[in-house]
Amino acid sequence: MCEIRKSILLLLSCFAVPLVALAQSSGSAAVQPSRFVLYESFAGDTNADGQVMALNSSATYYLTDHFSVRAGIPIYFDHVASLSLTGATAVPTSTFSTGVGDIFLSVRAAWKQPILNYSTAVMGTAPTGDSSKGFSTGHLTFDWSNRLDHSFGPLTPYVNAGLANSVTDTPYFMRPFATFGPLAHFEGGAEVTVVRGVSLTFTGYDIAPWGTQTLVSRVVTAAPASKVGNGSHGRTFETGHQTTGTAVLTHDDGAAANLVVSPTSYLDLSAGYARSAQYALNTISFGIGVNVTALFSKGLRP
Numbered sequence: 001m002c003e004i005r006k007s008i009l010l011l012l013s014c015f016a017v018p019l020v021a022l023a024q025s026s027g028s029a030a031v032q033p034s035r036f037v038l039y040e041s042f043a044g045d046t047n048a049d050g051q052v053m054a055l056n057s058s059a060t061y062y063l064t065d066h067f068s069v070r071a072g073i074p075i076y077f078d079h080v081a082s083l084s085l086t087g088a089t090a091v092p093t094s095t096f097s098t099g100v101g102d103i104f105l106s107v108r109a110a111w112k113q114p115i116l117n118y119s120t121a122v123m124g125t126a127p128t129g130d131s132s133k134g135f136s137t138g139h140l141t142f143d144w145s146n147r148l149d150h151s152f153g154p155l156t157p158y159v160n161a162g163l164a165n166s167v168t169d170t171p172y173f174m175r176p177f178a179t180f181g182p183l184a185h186f187e188g189g190a191e192v193t194v195v196r197g198v199s200l201t202f203t204g205y206d207i208a209p210w211g212t213q214t215l216v217s218r219v220v221t222a223a224p225a226s227k228v229g230n231g232s233h234g235r236t237f238e239t240g241h242q243t244t245g246t247a248v249l250t251h252d253d254g255a256a257a258n259l260v261v262s263p264t265s266y267l268d269l270s271a272g273y274a275r276s277a278q279y280a281l282n283t284i285s286f287g288i289g290v291n292v293t294a295l296f297s298k299g300l301r302p
Helices: 002-024 292-296
Strands: 035-047 050-062 067-086 089-100 103-111 117-126 141-149 155-164 177-180 183-195 198-209 213-217 242-245 252-264 267-276 281-291
Touching: 035 267, 035 292, 281 292
Parallel strands: none
Antiparallel strands: 035 050, 035 281, 050 067, 067 089, 067 103, 103 117, 117 141, 141 155, 155 183, 177 213, 183 198, 198 252, 213 242, 252 267, 267 281
């Protein structure tokens, strides 16, 4: 309980000051015309447990220069080299599974200030995915995230903190499992603009759950019985499809680096590396994103 209080107090204290400052600001920033942006991305990663990939289709409506609403749905493509269990015998197999994930809706607000830039976003998902394949936890989930940053020329340090009831995937780490249970998440690092259209991000993260946690594997399906590893370093998602336990089940921390190259206003290419200290797992990621609106409507920025 002490850990819960500390996480919540830290989260609130991080954002109390900027929220007061924003409330006192004049709000005279110019309001941009409402616009509708379609974005398609294909991203995935590979590690010792296999490959997890997703095609994301999303639509964002910019109400003003500060507020936007985004909705979308992922389609997963997972490839795993596993061991099928037939009685006491483990037979090597290669499995490929695909399916729709959970539909999501997010509301975001952002303000640029002389001292600190602040953005906050609330995202919710509905259980439209197949939980037997790990594409959903079978529950409604939410994630409230808050970010503070400030640019010093090409360098932009940032911190991000939030509360959720599920661990959310990131551009550099599409986890081989989905979770359900209360948690706080923290991230801090810096983005470096190398040249125009090329940036590097270095970050450290921490997932701090509490209470009962449920972990649903994306690499071990509900049936037939199989496994992809020995479950060392707390990787229960390698040996069973669903596990329920204490906070230690989903606690994680680590570091990552991500390179983004945007050669045009409508194309984003990314490559990244993440190291999970908790699970002793190294992950290589990639991503291709296309701003469909910018592609067909010259002049609209992503």
